[in-house]
Each structure stands twice: as C-alpha cells, then as structure tokens.
Amino acid sequence: MKIFTAEQLYEADKITIKKNKIASSDLMEHAATQVFTWIHSRMQGAPVPIHVFCGIGNNGGDGLVLGRHLLQHGYKVQVYVVNFSDQRSEDFLLNYNRLKDAECWPTLIKGEGEFPKITKDDIVVDAIFGLGLNRAPEGWVKALMQHVNDARAYTIAVDVPSGLYANSAPDDMEAVVHANMVLTFQAPKLSFFLPETGKFLQSWEVLDIGLDPEYLNATDVTMQLIGKQEVLPMYVPRQKYSHKGNYGHSLIIGGSFGKIGAVSLAGKACLTTGAGLVTAYIPECGYEILQIAVPEVMVTSDPGKRQIADIKFDMAPTVIGVGPGMGTDDQTRNAFAEFIRTNECPLVIDADGLNILAAEKELLESLPAKTVLTPHPGELERLIGAWTDDFDKLEKTKAFAKKYDLVIVVKGAHSVTVCDQKLYINTTGNPGMATGGSGDVLLGMITGLISQGYDPLQAAVFGVYLHGRAADIAVNDTSYQGLLASDIIDYIGDAFIDLFKRPEPPVHEEEGKHE
Numbered sequence: 170m171k172i173f174t175a176e177q178l179y180e181a182d183k184i185t186i187k188k189n190k191i192a193s194s195d196l197m198e199h200a201a202t203q204v205f206t207w208i209h210s211r212m213q214g215a216p217v218p219i220h221v222f223c224g225i226g227n228n229g230g231d232g233l234v235l236g237r238h239l240l241q242h243g244y245k246v247q248v249y250v251v252n253f254s255d256q257r258s259e260d261f262l263l264n265y266n267r268l269k270d271a272e273c274w275p276t277l278i279k280g281e282g283e284f285p286k287i288t289k290d291d292i293v294v295d296a297i298f299g300l301g302l303n304r305a306p307e308g309w310v311k312a313l314m315q316h317v318n319d320a321r322a323y324t325i326a327v328d329v330p331s332g333l334y335a336n337s338a339p340d341d342m343e344a345v346v347h348a349n350m351v352l353t354f355q356a357p358k359l360s361f362f363l364p365e366t367g368k369f370l371q372s373w374e375v376l377d378i379g380l381d382p383e384y385l386n387a388t389d390v391t392m393q394l395i396g397k398q399e400v401l402p403m404y405v406p407r408q409k410y411s412h413k414g415n416y417g418h419s420l421i422i423g424g425s426f427g428k429i430g431a432v433s434l435a436g437k438a439c440l441t442t443g444a445g446l447v448t449a450y451i452p453e454c455g456y457e458i459l460q461i462a463v464p465e466v467m468v469t470s471d472p473g474k475r476q477i478a479d480i481k482f483d484m485a486p487t488v489i490g491v492g493p494g495m496g497t498d499d500q501t502r503n504a505f506a507e508f509i510r511t512n513e514c515p516l517v518i519d520a521d522g523l524n525i526l527a528a529e530k531e532l533l534e535s536l537p538a539k540t541v542l543t544p545h546p547g548e549l550e551r552l553i554g555a556w557t558d559d560f561d562k563l564e565k566t567k568a569f570a571k572k573y574d575l576v577i578v579v580k581g582a583h584s585v586t587v588c589d590q591k592l593y594i595n596t597t598g599n600p601g602m603a604t605g606g607s608g609d610v611l612l613g614m615i616t617g618l619i620s621q622g623y624d625p626l627q628a629a630v631f632g633v634y635l636h637g638r639a640a641d642i643a644v645n646d647t648s649y650q651g652l653l654a655s656d657i658i659d660y661i662g663d664a665f666i667d668l669f670k671r672p673e674p675p676v677h678e679e680e681g682k683h684e
C-alpha cells in the first residue's frame with residue numbers, strides 16, 4: 170500500500186475537486202460521512218456519551234459533519250469547537266451553520282476553565298488538528314489534549330491523532346492526542362509506523378474517501394507499506410523438475426565459543442526458507458554441535474578453535490550470510506576484514522559483522538552492490554551516527570544506503586527496508602520477537618531467499634515479511650512470552666502457506682498507549 174506525504178494528499182484533494190467538478194465541502198461531507206458510518210455500524214445507536222472536539226480548520230470541519238450525522242441518528246453527542254483561532258476555514262464555517270440548522274449549538278472552548286468532564290466510559294472524537302498542523306499546540310490547547318488523554322476514554326482520531334504530523338517528528342511529545350483508533354483518509358501516514366510516534370495510536374484503519382484514483386495510481390511514492398498483497402507477486406513457485414542445485418548454496422559464516430547456536434539458527438532458517446544447500450563456516454569448537462543440532466547443514470570449520478581466525482573455504486557459494494555470534498575478537502576482526510576485501514559473492518551481514526564494519530568503515534567500500542545489512546537500532550547508530558528523531562534516522566539511513574549502494578533493514582516493531590531512496594515498511598511481527606536469536610533467523614531467511622534467486626531488495630522485503638508472519642502464526646500456540654527464535658523457524662512453512670490463505674485483516678493493531 171502506498172504511503173503518501175501530506176503534500177501529496179493535499180494535491181490529490183485539489184485534483185479530485187477539480188476533476189469531478191465538486192465543491193471541497195462535498196469531499197468533506199463524504200469523508201466525514203465515512204467516519205460516521207464506521208462509528209454507527211459499531212455503536213448501533215448505543216446511548217454512550219460522545220464528545221466531538223473540533224478545531225477550526227478542515228479537520229474540525231470533518232468533526233462538525235460527523236457531529237451532525239451522529240445527532241441526526243439520535244446519539245448522545247456533544248460537539249465542542251476548540252476555538253484557538255478566529256481564522257476558521259470556509260468548509261468549517263459552512264458546516265458550523267449546517268450544524269446550527271440541525272438545532273445543535275456547539276460549545277465553544279476558549280480556555281482552561283471550560284474543559285468538559287469526560288469519563289473513561291465515554292467516547293471521544295479528536296478532530297482538533299489534521300494535516301494542517303504546522304507548529305506545536307500550546308497553552309490551553311495543549312492542556313485540553315492532555316485533559317482528553319487523562320480521561321482514558323475510547324478515543325477515535327479523525328485522519329491523524331492531533332499533534333502528530335504525517336511525515337515528520339512532532340514538535341512536542343506532550344501535545345499529542347493518544348488515540349485508540351485512527352480513521353485515516355485514503356492512505357496511512359508514515360508517523361503511524363515509527364516507534365516514537367506510532368506509540369500514540371493503538372489501531373488505524375483507512376477510509377477510502379474517493380480521492381482521484383488516477384492521481385493516486387500515477388503518483389510515485391518513496392514509502393510503501395508491505396503486506397500480503399505486496400509480497401505475493403514476489404513469490405517464486407518451486408518448479409516440478411527442479412533439484413537442489415536450482416535453489417543455490419548458501420554459506421553462513423559466524424559463531425564463537427558459546428555462540429554456535431546463532432549459526433545453527435541462521436543455517437536452519439536458511440534451509441527452511443528454501444535454500445538448496447547450506448554450509449556453515451564456524452570455529453572448530455562448534456563442529457559437532459552444529460552437525461548434531463542441524464543435520465541438514467554441512468559444516469566447514471575454521472582453523473580457529475574458539476573463534477573465527479582465517480576465513481578460507483573451498484566452495485563457490487551463491488550467497489553468504491555473515492556475522493551471527495561471530496564476536497569481535499582481534500583475530501576475527503582481521504579475518505573478517507580480509508574476507509570482505511577479497512569477497513565478490515552477494516552478502517547479508519548482521520550482528521558482529523555490522524559492528525566490525527562500523528569500526529572499520531573503509532570496508533564498506535568493498536561490499537558488493539546491494540549487500541543487505543540488518544541492523545537493530547544500536548548497530549545502526551554505530552554505522553550511521555546519532556539521529557535526532559525517527560524521521561531523521563530514516564533520512565540518514567537512506568543517505569548511507571545510497572553512498573554504499575546497500576539494502577538496509579532497520580529492525581524494529583515495523584522493520585523498514587531502505588534501498589534506492591525508498592522505504593518499505595513491514596506490517597507483520599509482534600513483541601514476542603524481542604528475544605535472543607530472532608535476528609539470526611532473519612539473516613538466515615534473507616540469505617535463503619537470495620540463494621534461490623530473489624534479488625537482494627526483494628529478499629529483504631519478503632524475508633522480513635515472512636519472518637514476522639511466521640512469528641504471528643507461532644504466537645497463537647506459544648504466547649508472546651513463550652516465543653523462541655527456533656519457533657519462528659518452525660512456523661516459516663506456515664507463513665508460506667498463509668500467503669495463499671485468508672485475506673489480510675482490515676484493522677491494524679499498533680503497540681498503543683493503553684498498557
């Protein structure tokens with residue numbers, strides 16, 4: 170699914186109005202009616218108090234239209250105008266009058282003493298600010314937002330939670346409405362998926378407000394949300410008359426005394442994702458462990474007993490996954506550096522491989538084009554330096570990926586794959602995956618996909634999706650707490666089967682405020 174910037178959505182708005190020869194108020198009526206229908210189909214007329222807070226722009230206008238429909242359908246609704254400015258938008262004013270014509274007089278809020286009482290059993294609709302926010306909410310407006318948050322009522326935000334921008338960091342983290350549900354117009358916004366801003370919402374749903382499909386289709390975006398629909402076309406079916414030689418030979422390099430398990434996990438995940446053959450290259454101490462732990466994986470041992478000391482192998486791998494459990498001992502560091510300088514095979518690099526790259530940045534110049542790096546935030550920071558916020562982090566990652574022609578998977582609740590100035594935001598996965606070894610499994614899976622012929626970007630995007638999906642299916646049996654990295658491997662097969670099963674659920678749960 171495409172993620173548009175606020176600027177692109179405003180443009181779509183204009184084009185739709187012009188092309189369809191409609192008034193902007195018609196678009197507002199349509200958009201807000203969708204919000205009403207969403208609420209009405211769930212509440213079925215229940216007499217629960219609903220507080221609709223409207224700003225003075227078009228987001229507020231949406232709130233006024235919603236208030237009118239709720240009122241006309243007999244809901245117990247109170248509409249407030251958060252009167253932070255006299256510069257009311259035209260469509261706000263039109264709908265303000267329509268609301269009055271429907272015998273509803275909104276309550277004007279002009280300061281702190283005028284906040285209504287909200288109980289936690291009420292419903293709040295936040296239509297204070299939308300895409301037009303251009304500075305931090307201050308004074309009593311900020312206090313009102315906090316008053317709404319403190320009430321802990323079920324809160325539905327129109328388009329975006331007030332205080333959040335679509336594609337940049339909020340100016341004030343204390344001045345953001347916490348939403349249980351965001352009913353967002355036409356397309357999800359980037360801020361819904363990044364850790365510092367995604368925490369302000371629990372769930373989101375897109376309402377199709379009928380913006381010009383031609384414009385939306387033709388407009389190039391730099392951000393995409395990756396779900397089943399996006400990965401299905403990448404899937405390459407297994408051919409009947411194929412053999413293991415058709416699916417590549419992966420080499421996994423890593424491991425050290427006490428961390429041979431990382432290579433077992435990566436090797437097994439690589440095979441389970443479909444690689445034809447997998448060889449593990451590990452220090453001598455791991456030889457028997459690995460042969461017993463994963464009999465399907467072949468093992469070549471390094472001359473180093475407890476850690477890798479000199480990377481030399483007598484085979485021609487299709488792809489190499491390197492780093493898991495490898496350590497950063499001096500000998501290993503030198504061996505890794507020498508390997509990187511001479512290697513020409515496609516690479517996937519994680520963990521200590523990334524740490525050595527961060528310490529010896531000149532090695533980055535020697536990486537093959539489209540090498541896949543899979544850093545967690547700590548590893549990423551060592552590579553690209555500090556960032557000011559999540560949006561800056563992605564900009565810096567884009568620049569870094571461009572400089573060295575890399576595919577970078579920024580791991581997190583929504584892992585983001587960065588390549589060629591584009592962002593691919595994953596939708597699968599769950600907090601159970603915050604457990605030792607799940608990164609090793611991901612490295613193995615991406616390596617296994619490249620082994621079969623997926624190009625590195627597709628392998629990263631598809632691998633991240635499958636990894637999360639396997640864990641999502643697994644937690645039904647294991648719970649979040651009980652999920653082990655090896656369980657993710659056990660469910661990779663189910664994740665493949667699931668590609669051809671049921672459609673995606675419409676509601677997207679985020680890690681939200683309400684613990």
Ligand SMILES: NC(=O)C1=CN([C@@H]2O[C@H](COP(=O)(O)OP(=O)(O)OC[C@H]3O[C@@H](n4cnc5c(N)ncnc54)[C@H](OP(=O)(O)O)[C@@H]3O)[C@@H](O)[C@H]2O)[C@H](O)CC1
Binds near residue numbers: 182227229328329380
């Ligand atoms: N195509 C669509 O997606 C549609 C969107 N709709 C809705 O319209 C909003 C965007 O509406 P807009 O009027 O552009 O902006 P807002 O309502 O978000 O903001 C209103 C004004 O508030 C002022 N402002 C901004 N920041 C602050 C602040 N921190 N404190 C006080 N005031 C602030 C600003 O005016 P200024 O002149 O004061 O700068 C804003 O203009 C979109 O989100 C949808 O909900 C349509 O209804 C349907 C189509």
Ligand SMILES: [K+]
Binds near residue numbers: 228298
């Ligand atoms: K809002």
